[in-house]
Amino acid sequence: MQKRSLSLPNRIVTRGAFSLEKTLSCGQIFRVFREGDLHYVPLRNSILKILQDGKTVYFDYSGAQVLGKDLKKFLGLDHPVDKIEEQLLQKEPRLAPIISFSKGLRIVNLPPYETVISFIFSIQNSIPVITRKLNLLSEMAGKRVELDGKKFYLFPEAQDLRRLSNSEFARLRIGFREKFLREFLERFTEEDLEKMRDLTFEEKYSVLTSIKGVGEKVAHCIMLFSFSELSAFPVDVWIARAMEKLFGMKGTAKKITCNARKLFGEYAGYAQEYIYYYIRNT
DNA sequence: TGACAGGAAAATA
DNA sequence: TATTTTCCTGTC
Numbered sequence: 001m002q003k004r005s006l007s008l009p010n011r012i013v014t015r016g017a018f019s020l021e022k023t024l025s026c027g028q029i030f031r032v033f034r035e036g037d038l039h040y041v042p043l044r045n046s047i048l049k050i051l052q053d054g055k056t057v058y059f060d061y062s063g064a065q066v067l068g069k070d071l072k073k074f075l076g077l078d079h080p081v082d083k084i085e086e087q088l089l090q091k092e093p094r095l096a097p098i099i100s101f102s103k104g105l106r107i108v109n110l111p112p113y114e115t116v117i118s119f120i121f122s123i124q125n126s127i128p129v130i131t132r133k134l135n136l137l138s139e140m141a142g143k144r145v146e147l148d149g150k151k152f153y154l155f156p157e158a159q160d161l162r163r164l165s166n167s168e169f170a171r172l173r174i175g176f177r178e179k180f181l182r183e184f185l186e187r188f189t190e191e192d193l194e195k196m197r198d199l200t201f202e203e204k205y206s207v208l209t210s211i212k213g214v215g216e217k218v219a220h221c222i223m224l225f226s227f228s229e230l231s232a233f234p235v236d237v238w239i240a241r242a243m244e245k246l247f248g249m250k251g252t253a254k255k256i257t258c259n260a261r262k263l264f265g266e267y268a269g270y271a272q273e274y275i276y277y278y279i280r281n282t
Numbered sequence: 283t284g285a286c287a288g289g290a291a292a293a294t295a
Numbered sequence: 296t297a298t299t300t301t302c303c304t305g306t307c
Contacts, residue, residue, distance in 0.1 A: 124288035129305060175303030215290045
């Protein structure tokens, strides 16, 4: 640990509970490459290499420069987790064992363009399948960047995705999701999505669900993981099962989203991620 | 090898 | 408006 952290020249000190492992392994982000306790993550124009040792996070990068503040933003280290936990417990005391189990998990902040595509891929697909297909897409159209003598691929840019041939799309084997992807590529660039940051929650939801392949659940994932809308509450099959088992909350996904947001309030998204991590790891 | 897992859109009531 | 059916690939 000591020796390896020496090869990582940058460091930040975290405040409040933080677990790099939990944060990167709970389905928010698909393309993470692990070597022991080292995590390699393609992010925008860089490959990040991250290692946590207690309260300190060491990092290095290849490609575009990454500052400490960029890493903090990416890992949700600017979120007031003490206040969030306190507020959630006040609203629903039954969260206590769940928060205790999931403590340290943060909600990440990812590039929205990449996140839309990732969650279009996620429709009716398991995490390992989504990861594999996103890696294939990145290898087909993304820029290659080396770090520690290893090859990584950045997530492709809109202009490169638009140049993919029919046979390359076919190689992805994403079935009915292919027409959603192609329509999205035609309609949007990275900038179009970045510009949405200033919209209200409802306005973002409305634009996102106008994209074919983006329904209620996927829209909430995008709002939570790339626009830091911390009250978003995506409901997939796991969350639906968990909400019934843990809180007796039943009904359609739409109803659960609505009721859970009322119950948990402005940090409902944190409750959702804590519950998701808990239900998938117990 | 056939049953099953996994969300959104389209069709239907 | 609410419920049911269809879409496709991968896994066990």
